[in-house]
Amino acid sequence: MLDLVDPRATATPLARPLPGFPTASTHTAMSGITSDQNSVGSAPRGTALTKTAWRSAGDGGRSLAAELADRRFALKVAASRVAMHLNTSWRAGLFGQLDFLLSEENWEPIDELPSVASFTTALRLVTLLGAVKRPGLGATAQGNVVLAWTNGSQKLTVECQPNDLVRWIVSHYVAQERESAAGITTVARLPILIAAYEPEKWLEQR
Amino acid sequence: MTPIYKRPPVIEALFEVRFASELDVAGLSKARKAFDRRYDNVSEELGYEIRIDQSSQGAKSLGLSALRFDRRDATEIVILRKEGIVMSLLAPYQGWDYFSSFIVGELSSLIRSVGEGKRISRYGMRFINRIDIPFVGHVTALDRYITVLPRRVGVLGAASSNLACHIGAMDFNPYLANLNVSTASSPLINHGAIVVDVDVYREYEASISDVAVELDRVRRLKNEIFEAAITDSSRALFNA
Numbered sequence: 083m084l085d086l087v088d089p090r091a092t093a094t095p096l097a098r099p100l101p102g103f104p105t106a107s108t109h110t111a112m113s114g115i116t117s118d119q120n121s122v123g124s125a126p127r128g129t130a131l132t133k134t135a136w137r138s139a140g141d142g143g144r145s146l147a148a149e150l151a152d153r154r155f156a157l158k159v160a161a162s163r164v165a166m167h168l169n170t171s172w173r174a175g176l177f178g179q180l181d182f183l184l185s186e187e188n189w190e191p192i193d194e195l196p197s198v199a200s201f202t203t204a205l206r207l208v209t210l211l212g213a214v215k216r217p218g219l220g221a222t223a224q225g226n227v228v229l230a231w232t233n234g235s236q237k238l239t240v241e242c243q244p245n246d247l248v249r250w251i252v253s254h255y256v257a258q259e260r261e262s263a264a265g266i267t268t269v270a271r272l273p274i275l276i277a278a279y280e281p282e283k284w285l286e287q288r
Numbered sequence: 289m290t291p292i293y294k295r296p297p298v299i300e301a302l303f304e305v306r307f308a309s310e311l312d313v314a315g316l317s318k319a320r321k322a323f324d325r326r327y328d329n330v331s332e333e334l335g336y337e338i339r340i341d342q343s344s345q346g347a348k349s350l351g352l353s354a355l356r357f358d359r360r361d362a363t364e365i366v367i368l369r370k371e372g373i374v375m376s377l378l379a380p381y382q383g384w385d386y387f388s389s390f391i392v393g394e395l396s397s398l399i400r401s402v403g404e405g406k407r408i409s410r411y412g413m414r415f416i417n418r419i420d421i422p423f424v425g426h427v428t429a430l431d432r433y434i435t436v437l438p439r440r441v442g443v444l445g446a447a448s449s450n451l452a453c454h455i456g457a458m459d460f461n462p463y464l465a466n467l468n469v470s471t472a473s474s475p476l477i478n479h480g481a482i483v484v485d486v487d488v489y490r491e492y493e494a495s496i497s498d499v500a501v502e503l504d505r506v507r508r509l510k511n512e513i514f515e516a517a518i519t520d521s522s523r524a525l526f527n528a
Binding site for chain 2: 086151154155158159161162163164165166167168170173174177181202205206209210246269270
């Protein structure tokens with residue numbers, strides 16, 4: 083019997099898709115040596131290896147503008163993997179936020195660019211939450227994506243870290259008394275942990 | 289008749305044309321002008337030769353080997369190499385009319401830049417589909433969702449969570465086709481995934497303009513293969 087097994091129930095990793103002829107989305111690496119050829123470490127001495135590397139056209143070095151463009155592209159390609167589960171206008175709005183966040187005018191060059199791994203966690207969270215209001219989008223100096231849903235002075239903030247980890251902070255009012263809570267958990271557990279704070283007041287689409 | 293799905297599982301739709309003879313760097317540069325007006329970003333792929341010996345003087349540049357054009361929303365990507373061109377649409381798949389217009393438009397740009405006389409040796413259409421399957425309990429039988437499964441006999445019948453199945457060079461004269469089916473991790477929480485990768489191609493010498501008239505036939509075959517590989521449970525997921 084061949085089964086699809088929930089990885090939470092097994093230590094066996096699921097197989098990766100078979101490689102076919104190169105696809106466009108596998109060519110997203112804009113710099114560095116592509117991995118589809120022999121690695122230098124495995125080559126015998128005296129061998130000549132041919133390698134390739136992508137760079138933005140007209141950019142001899144690695145300018146900030148090129149790095150921002152590369153990262154915007156990589157994050158949008160990551161979003162394409164769940165595009166069939168996102169509303170079209172929601173996704174377009176998200177891309178507008180990425181363009182704004184990762185623009186030369188708004189980006190602080192000393193910060194780490196948001197990582198694809200962190201953004202993937204964010205995408206896993208929003209697809210798990212379903213049809214929710216589009217959150218505010220930010221990033222930490224360490225390259226983690228931050229999602230923020232606000233309702234007046236009440237706020238849910240989630241820092242998305244690689245590998246499905248999230249750091250969350252709730253600011254919530256009960257009978258005009260401010261209550262706050264925070265924690266670190268996995269994407270799958272977050273809806274359970276914030277359930278006590280009536281999350282629909284932040285998340286519901288209006 | 290091909291079903292139209294509410295949420296097509298296509299994660300990438302590609303069309304590739306290989307040239308009978310390689311373009312040179314001048315040809316690539318000329319072709320660039322025909323494409324870059326339609327795209328927001330252009331990237332260059334540079335080749336390097338690295339010698340592994342004690343007298344190694346570092347990497348020697350081999351110059352421009354490919355150009356990549358992409359849109360601001362990263363849904364349309366064209367990679368032009370000396371050996372050929374790959375046109376790719378990423379999800380969300382917007383339907384056949386959109387995809388075929390995209391291919392015809394880019395083939396026209398290619399003809400304008402390399403000339404109508406440029407010969408090709410192969411073209412192919414590849415659709416990579418991912419079926420996201422919600423876990424109900426910890427185990428879901430794969431045969432509920434796909435029809436292409438290896439036969440398990442004797443000691444090979446032990447339970448397994450991994451599947452990678454390749455049916456290569458299926459002969460649908462004049463076309464050939466490959467089908468790859470494999471399990472994969474899903475980008476959705478509490479889901480597993482099956483990737484169904486269909487590649488239909490034809491190897492013959494022709495002109496670029498000969499390709500456009502074959503698109504519908506290649507699409508029909510690609511759809512027949514995909515529909516034969518999936519079950520109604522999968523179809524229900526695409527329409528949920």
